[in-house]
Amino acid sequence: LAKTTQPISMDSYEGQEVNITCSHNNIATNDYITWYQQFPSQGPRFIIQGYKTKVTNEVASLFIPADRKSSTLSLPRVSLSDTAVYYCLVGGDTDKLIFGTGTRLQVFP
């Protein structure tokens, strides 16, 4: 299973765009890239998933370069409520999710 590397923490201010990059150098051909968000005292929540190029939904965008060895989660105009831990997960041939340490995003007013 591909291992992921993300920054441990990031700080931002309200209204700014936040980009969290994840490295997954050993990603396999059939692996998808998925991001989950976790608020304190809650379980992780699915944000977005992609295989290549760019994916956008109402919450975020996911940018995946051609070699797929990294991916960037982009959160437009963050608010205080976006303060959470963001996990990058890579997998494709198994149902179980493999969580890394995640990135703790702190948004300040």
Place this chain on the structure above:
Amino acid sequence: EAGVTQFPSHSVIEKGQTVTLRCDPISGHDNLYWYRRVMGKEIKFLLHFVKESKQDESGMPNNRFLAERTGGTYSTLKVQPAELEDSGVYFCASSQERLAGDEQFFGPGTRLTVL
């Protein structure tokens, strides 16, 4: 539609006692997963049910842990006897499709404290 629910939200027991955690998945979800995060560590997979059958229990730490899903609806995770290192947050998740990468819906977790 109700999400994944877990009971209790918090349990405090003494070493050597037994605790049973319950998870009610989203109605209609055949796949049910248990994960846990022990203090300072990452969230780790424990096991996966497809309906009432254990599909993958490779993450179960030892035979003190017993998971069941009778009837393919709710699931229980029993720890007997509990040890100090079992303290942590136990998450349950469910999904509809058995496709790798399919979105899993997580419950709020049960925080277990073993004294």
